[in-house]
Amino acid sequence: MKYRTVGKTGIKVSSLCFGTMSFGGNADEETSKAMFKRCREAGINFFDTANDKKERKINYAKA
Numbered sequence: 896m897k898y899r900t901v902g903k904t905g906i907k908v909s910s911l912c913f914g915t916m917s918f919g920g921n922a923d924e925e926t927s928k929a930m931f932k933r934c935r936e937a938g939i940n941f942f943d944t945a946n947d948k949k950e951r952k953i954n955y956a957k958a
Contacts, residue, residue, distance in 0.1 A: 896938030908941040915944050 898907040913934045918927040934942070 909939045911939050912941040912943050913939050915942055 897910040899910055900907055913930075915927070915931075918930075922930065931942075
């Protein structure tokens with residue numbers, strides 16, 4: 896995985912971002928957790944948590 900530094904913060908984020916808008920909607924909790932886990936295994940650490948009105952059914956800390 897390639898990473899980029901955010902400004903002068905020293906924080907490194909993956910070049911790929913994973914959007915979670917389908918979590919709790921099109922993807923059930925079990926599927927959402929599996930996708931999140933696979934992303935982390937691939938080195939992705941940049942997640943778009945989509946600020947919308949749907950309630951998210953996944954707890955990212957537990958995934």
